[in-house]
Amino acid sequence: MSSYTDLEAQEVDPTAGTAPARVQGRTPFQLAWARFRRDRLAVASIVVLVLIAIYAILAPVWAHLTGHPYDATFPKTGLDVNGQPRGPSGTFWLGADQLGRDVLVRAAYGARISLLVGILSAVLASIVGTLVGVLAGFVGGAMDTLLARLMDMTLALPYLLVAIMLATTFQISSVGASLTLTILVIAFFSFAAFGRIIRGQVLSLKQKEFVEAARSLGSSNARIMFVDILPNLVAQVTVLTSLLIPTSIVFEATLSFLGVGVRLPMPSWGSMLGEGSDVFQTAWWLLAVPGVLLLLTTLSFNLLGDGIRDALDPRGDRATGGK
Amino acid sequence: MNGDMSDARRAGQGAGQGTGPGDVLVAVEDVYKHFPIKQGIVFKKEIGRVHAVDGVDLQVRRGETLGIVGESGCGKSTLARCITGLHQVTAGRILFEGDDITRLGKAGLKAFRRDVQMIFQDPYGSLNPRRRVGSIIGDPFAVHSIAGGAERKRRVQELMELVGLNPEHYNRFPAEFSGGQRQRIGVARALALKPKLIVCDEPVSALDVSIQAQVINLLKDLQDELGLTYVFIAHDLSVVRYVSDRVAVMYLGKVGEAAEAEVLYGRPRHPYTAALLSAASIADPDEAERAERIVLTGDVPSPIEPPSGCRFHPRCPKAADRCVREDPPLVPREGDPPDHVTACHFPVEPGERLAHKHAAIAQVSTQPELPEVEE
Numbered sequence: 001m002s003s004y005t006d007l008e009a010q011e012v013d014p015t016a017g018t019a020p021a022r023v024q025g026r027t028p029f030q031l032a033w034a035r036f037r038r039d040r041l042a043v044a045s046i047v048v049l050v051l052i053a054i055y056a057i058l059a060p061v062w063a064h065l066t067g068h069p070y071d072a073t074f075p076k077t078g079l080d081v082n083g084q085p086r087g088p089s090g091t092f093w094l095g096a097d098q099l100g101r102d103v104l105v106r107a108a109y110g111a112r113i114s115l116l117v118g119i120l121s122a123v124l125a126s127i128v129g130t131l132v133g134v135l136a137g138f139v140g141g142a143m144d145t146l147l148a149r150l151m152d153m154t155l156a157l158p159y160l161l162v163a164i165m166l167a168t169t170f171q172i173s174s175v176g177a178s179l180t181l182t183i184l185v186i187a188f189f190s191f192a193a194f195g196r197i198i199r200g201q202v203l204s205l206k207q208k209e210f211v212e213a214a215r216s217l218g219s220s221n222a223r224i225m226f227v228d229i230l231p232n233l234v235a236q237v238t239v240l241t242s243l244l245i246p247t248s249i250v251f252e253a254t255l256s257f258l259g260v261g262v263r264l265p266m267p268s269w270g271s272m273l274g275e276g277s278d279v280f281q282t283a284w285w286l287l288a289v290p291g292v293l294l295l296l297t298t299l300s301f302n303l304l305g306d307g308i309r310d311a312l313d314p315r316g317d318r319a320t321g322g323k
Numbered sequence: 324m325n326g327d328m329s330d331a332r333r334a335g336q337g338a339g340q341g342t343g344p345g346d347v348l349v350a351v352e353d354v355y356k357h358f359p360i361k362q363g364i365v366f367k368k369e370i371g372r373v374h375a376v377d378g379v380d381l382q383v384r385r386g387e388t389l390g391i392v393g394e395s396g397c398g399k400s401t402l403a404r405c406i407t408g409l410h411q412v413t414a415g416r417i418l419f420e421g422d423d424i425t426r427l428g429k430a431g432l433k434a435f436r437r438d439v440q441m442i443f444q445d446p447y448g449s450l451n452p453r454r455r456v457g458s459i460i461g462d463p464f465a466v467h468s469i470a471g472g473a474e475r476k477r478r479v480q481e482l483m484e485l486v487g488l489n490p491e492h493y494n495r496f497p498a499e500f501s502g503g504q505r506q507r508i509g510v511a512r513a514l515a516l517k518p519k520l521i522v523c524d525e526p527v528s529a530l531d532v533s534i535q536a537q538v539i540n541l542l543k544d545l546q547d548e549l550g551l552t553y554v555f556i557a558h559d560l561s562v563v564r565y566v567s568d569r570v571a572v573m574y575l576g577k578v579g580e581a582a583e584a585e586v587l588y589g590r591p592r593h594p595y596t597a598a599l600l601s602a603a604s605i606a607d608p609d610e611a612e613r614a615e616r617i618v619l620t621g622d623v624p625s626p627i628e629p630p631s632g633c634r635f636h637p638r639c640p641k642a643a644d645r646c647v648r649e650d651p652p653l654v655p656r657e658g659d660p661p662d663h664v665t666a667c668h669f670p671v672e673p674g675e676r677l678a679h680k681h682a683a684i685a686q687v688s689t690q691p692e693l694p695e696v697e698e
């Protein structure tokens with residue numbers, strides 16, 4: 001019998017080539033990027049986020065320019081004769097707070113905390129969630145039962161109570177340690193929802209014929225997991241992570257608002273809102289500045305996440321649902 | 324190429340030695356595959372089982388195409404997955420070149436997977452949407468560490484030409500191909516390791532009719548060129564007749580009748596086969612005139628609790644008491660060649676008119692008013 005090489009001459013079916021002569025196939029990533037660029041809202045939200053990030057990164061610069069370090073109080077210039085905080089002016093661009101501290105500078109440091117905690121805890125939660133979800137979905141059996149119960153339990157815990165309890169038990173006073181604890185707490189309470197979605201995704205991917213095809217070729221479980229399943233999760237993980245960031249930012253703000261998040265004197269939007277709520281009738285800027293920043297950031301991250309999802313998973317392109 | 328060695332050996336030894344064309348490549352011996360139905364969350368209790376494959380005997384000979392037909396849900400795909408080792412059988416043996424594949428260890432299974440490949444029904448679901456075509460077709464080489472780098476690429480492009488794809492499209496993604504082209508990709512992947520057996524599970528039912536013929540002809544041509552053995556599953560009787568040397572008819576997890584294609588289509592003995600053939604559109608107008616449609620009563624019974632005795636009896640126009648009690652064996656019936664086996668106590672005689680008897684049975688059957696109509 002002949003080898004395949006001898007046969008190719010007879011076997012080429014001229015009608016079979018792809019009809020449209022496109023130069024080079026575009027990767028799914030290129031296609032997604034092309035779609036993303038056409039999404040005005042998503043692009044606008046990126047611009048907003050970049051501006052907020054620049055504002056956060058330049059926090060020491062604002063402190064230097066205004067001559068107001070974030071934890072320094074200026075009772076003479078920042079407070080009026082009655083001891084009330086002064087509103088926005090030439091010296092305090094976004095006003096001062098009850099202690100005469102610069103809101104512009106403090107909000108910039110708060111932005112650092114929000115972005116840092118939001119992104120780090122979302123990434124941590126998505127790594128753990130993906131690992132747990134893939135393990136539960138792919139290995140199945142007792143492993144699945146165990147991990148699924150663990151995720152259920154985590155989701156059933158009253159997260160605020162636990163967070164408050166942890167903060168009071170550990171009596172953490174340093175900024176660094178409170179930052180770490182906050183990130184860990186947020187990640188711990190987010191990974192389970194993440195893991196559940198990934199587990200569901202893996203279970204449905206496992207039923208796909210291409211996984212059966214790989215198995216019938218003799219692929220090992222590890223190969224199926226890394227070569228066939230994981231690449232199909234990338235889109236989902238990206239979208240979920242980008243949507244988890246705003247949730248984590250709000251989570252952090254809530255904890256700090258209640259005084260169990262990042263410790264003073266490090267400002268955070270949540271603690272600024274907490275302090276400002278006492279005097280907001282006379283000093284609206286104390287709520288408006290961190291409030292608007294928080295809203296803009298979470299809204300932009302949400303719009304960005306939606307944009308990524310639409311770009312990666314347009315229903316039309318994926319008739320792969322199949323059987 | 325090193326594949327030529329084994330081909331030469333295969334050809335040289337001839338029949339009688341157990342490796343020539345015509346000898347038994349796969350023997351399915353009394354195979355059962357049941358899916359348990361479980362209830363409860365922690366302590367899962369079995370409350371029943373789907374008898375998907377329920378005692379099947381079949382043989383596939385080297386170089387032939389064995390067609391398997393049957394209604395949806397009769398267990399064709401499950402049987403295919405048992406033969407390719409994707410399902411662990413519940414009971415029975417499957418001998419591949421004499422070795423029982425249901426007892427293979429890890430290494431044995433991996434070697435077996437080189438020899439047996441599968442082509443799937445869904446040209447969309449069977450190709451990973453996130454991988455390039457070159458990598459999909461090259462997968463068998465990677466999994467079995469046969470060829471890498473430039474050598475793999477060269478081989479993949481040869482395969483693409485062989486199945487009528489443009490080798491330049493090596494770097495494309497499955498979404499960029501049409502249904503028929505995707506099925507060609509699946510064929511190329513199945514051919515990569517020069518398997519001894521290819522199981523095609525409804526390879527064309529998802530395709531347009533015009534494309535179906537192209538893919539079927541490709542499969543036939545490849546069989547002639549490469550001496551392949553096929554198990555070809557379909558529910559379209561005419562497709563099966565066109566490609567198959569022998570045909571097995573399945574009903575509710577069992578084989579009802581098996582014979583050479585021409586014999587089975589020309590002189591069906593099992594009432595179910597006769598009914599299927601009469602229901603299919605008959606191309607020959609003379610034959611269409613003569614044939615009367617046998618209308619089967621009721622639906623296919625549930626495979627969870629298949630009927631007693633002959634499992635076709637609730638719908639069979641010839642059913643008698645014996646059929647309810649006794650499961651008919653799959654053996655040659657009087658006047659048939661030895662490889663024409665039928666599981667029926669009262670095989671259809673040539674010229675017998677089932678459609679008429681049917682009305683009489685209908686009155687005693689459980690469904691009193693049945694549509695005795697011809698559309």
Ligand SMILES: Nc1ncnc2c1ncn2[C@@H]1O[C@H](COP(=O)(O)OP(=O)(O)OP(=O)(O)O)[C@@H](O)[C@H]1O
Binds near residue numbers: 358375394395400
């Ligand atoms: N993994 C499974 N778990 C439980 N039941 C199953 C499983 N796979 C198949 N079945 C059941 O076994 C029976 C036979 O299914 P199978 O897919 O083999 O039929 P089929 O002849 O291939 O049908 P079709 O023509 O629709 O493809 C059906 O009742 C089906 O519901």
Ligand code: SF4
Binds near residue numbers: 595639640646667670
């Ligand atoms: S055994 Fe009886 S019920 Fe079964 S097919 Fe034959 S005649 Fe019909």
Ligand SMILES: [Mg+2]
Binds near residue numbers: 399400524525
């Ligand atoms: Mg099927």
